[in-house]
Structure formats: C-alpha cells, structure tokens
Amino acid sequence: MLAFITVGSTRFDGLIQSVFSTPVLTNFSNKGYTNIVVQCGNSEFPHVHLLAQGEQSFQLEKDGLLIECWKFKPSLQEDYERADLIISHAGSGTIVDVLRMDKPLIVVPNPTLLDNHQEELASALEELGHLRSSTISQLANTIQEFNPSSLTKFPPFDGSRFRNLLDEEMGFI
Numbered sequence: 001m002l003a004f005i006t007v008g009s010t011r012f013d014g015l016i017q018s019v020f021s022t023p024v025l026t027n028f029s030n031k032g033y034t035n036i037v038v039q040c041g042n043s044e045f046p047h048v049h050l051l052a053q054g055e056q057s058f059q060l061e062k063d064g065l066l067i068e069c070w071k072f073k074p075s076l077q078e079d080y081e082r083a084d085l086i087i088s089h090a091g092s093g094t095i096v097d098v099l100r101m102d103k104p105l106i107v108v109p110n111p112t113l114l115d116n117h118q119e120e121l122a123s124a125l126e127e128l129g130h131l132r133s134s135t136i137s138q139l140a141n142t143i144q145e146f147n148p149s150s151l152t153k154f155p156p157f158d159g160s161r162f163r164n165l166l167d168e169e170m171g172f173i
Helices: 013-019 022-030 077-082 092-100 117-127 139-145 159-170
Strands: 002-006 035-039 057-062 065-070 085-089 105-108
Touching (some): 002 013, 002 077, 013 022, 013 035, 013 085, 013 139, 022 065, 092 105, 092 117, 105 117
Parallel strands (some): 035 065, 085 105
Antiparallel strands (some): 057 065
C-alpha cells in the first residue's frame, strides 16, 4: 500500500519532519503501508543531504518502508491516483481535488499561517465526515486510528447549485 504526503506549493516543515519520524513511520508500517511518497516543496526535512546538486528527488529505506521524496512536479494527479491514503496540508485546492477522487484523506492544518482558514476548513469537513483532521503532534495516533471506511463520500460537483444561488440572490427565482 502507498501513502502520499503533500504540502502543495507551500512550506510546511513540521508536517514533513513528522512524516519522517519513527512513530509515524511505524504506524504506517503497522497499517500495511510499504511505500511512502513525500512531496516536500521547499520544506526543511531530514535527509535533505540526499538531494544531490540540482536533483529534485531521492529514495531511501527507513523503518522497513521505501520512501520517495521530491520537491515539485507539474501535477500531483498521478500520485493521488496511485495512493491508498493521502496526507496533506489543509489547502482548499488539494482537499477538493482529493475528495473528488474519493480517496481517504488526513489533513494537517498549518499552525504557522497568520489566519486559521485551514483549521476552519478542516474542522468543517471533518464534522461532515469527509476527512480526518490532525495536528503534527497527533499525526502518528491519527494514522493508527484512521479507518477510511468511516468517511462519508464527498458529493459530486453540481454547477447548477451556484447558478441557482446566483439566480435566487438576483431575484430571478
């Protein structure tokens, strides 16, 4: 099984460092994961020395897991499709992309941001049952306790809802 971790275009050192920690890697292994793919963006992380001059990715084996780490790609679509679990910063674009693919998702809001929009979005979608929200310090526990079958399927996109809302607001309905 494969877990994909992404910070999108942001820098989120805490999440990336947590993913490389022994408790998190042990819980991945205990849940049956064998491969971890980490999109780290510009985050600082352990093993950065493995990125040779000009290289964008590396692989290593740690705690019985094969870990691939890279900074950026033009698209994350292929990684989303291959993943059995996705762990992400709580960016709205990433969340919507993953939920529309019906993939199990754990989000970790970035506490270093100036406002708490990621926390608000994560909490609201967790209350609806679409994803699990975690903190950096609780990530190992969240992985251990996470049951993807308990999630509620995200509704498909319905473009008419916005049109109807706009028509109603404008007095056409």
